């Protein structure tokens with residue numbers, strides 16, 4: 001392809017007050033190099049390298065919201081507490097100094113913590129996790145009851161924790177937040193009919209009824225952070241419990257979900273899929289395209305950019321091979337299907353990914369392999 005076509009990836013874009021130097025986003029990726037939840041110098045350097053490498057917007061690895069039930073891993077960074085927040089401020093400052101923007105991803109695992117949260121304060125229940133109906137919903141097995149369903153008090157406290165985390169991000173000078181509402185974690189456990197069997201106001205037969213908790217969180221986050229603080233929400237059809245699961249079966253159903261979320265205050269939808277080129281609802285437009293069309297909001301696509309293997313194939317042990325799919329990506333970007341493109345594994349492999357792609361040095365890109373997860377280069 002010629003330079004002109006590829007250059008669309010490197011065009012600046014403004015989304016509200018968010019001014020991005022290009023369309024390239026670092027996808028949120030858990031790394032687990034923050035002992036006791038504190039991001040240190042290695043984490044600062046890791047994100048700074050991606051900013052120096054030309055990424056327009058960094059979305060950090062998932063970070064724990066301030067509630068005892070949010071976490072299942074003490075090496076994943078907290079987004080609360082003086083020490084962790086001081087570490088995050090240094091990350092944000094380093095990224096800004098390198099000319100990039102950054103948002104933390106706010107995460108609660110829901111029923112995915114089996115032995116209680118490492119963040120649990122003294123006296124908190126150590127063997128309980130919070131989820132809509134006390135179950136994970138694993139593929140191929142009967143949905144198993146693990147815990148009691150979240151009480152109203154649980155829901156109020158967890159919802160408040162998302163909002164407090166967003167306020168902290170704003171206070172520290174981050175450029176917005178991303179709410180992790182994908183992949184079968186807490187908020188997605190509410191969205192998905194297999195894991196939300198509630199008959200109160202947080203459950204219901206329709207997707208939009210089951211989205212009640214997220215709608216309330218976004219409204220309150222918008223109210224407390226003001227009209228201009230960017231709120232991104234990450235959503236996905238697939239669940240890690242069930243890769244074939246679908247949140248929405250039709251465009252109408254998807255629209256009934258993302259429309260109210262947009263009205264509540266979501267500025268950008270990050271639509272997680274495994275391969276960006278795969279169309280949704282039997283069309284050639286992917287889920288980021290559909291969400292943009294149905295919500296009227298900008299969207300981020302993701303999935304196997306410059307790689308032949310998707311994330312699951314990688315984790316199943318397949319060796320990654322590079323792909324020249326940038327042409328297809330730019331074609332869809334130019335068609336207006338989405339506004340931004342998130343890069344996952346390829347940016348772990350090569351902090352200079354953006355810069356190399358910009359100068360058509362694709363053959364110089366380092367290719368991701370699982371061993372790379374052993375360090376924070």
Ligand code: FNR
Nearest residue numbers: 027028029030061062302303304305311343344345
């Ligand atoms: C991920 N992914 C992910 N997603 C998310 O929303 N929050 C997270 O914390 C993580 N953690 C994570 C860790 C690692 C090691 C990988 C490889 C992936 C998913 C990620 O954001 C992205 O959607 C996928 O990797 C697909 O993009 P690529 O890798 O195909 O470009």
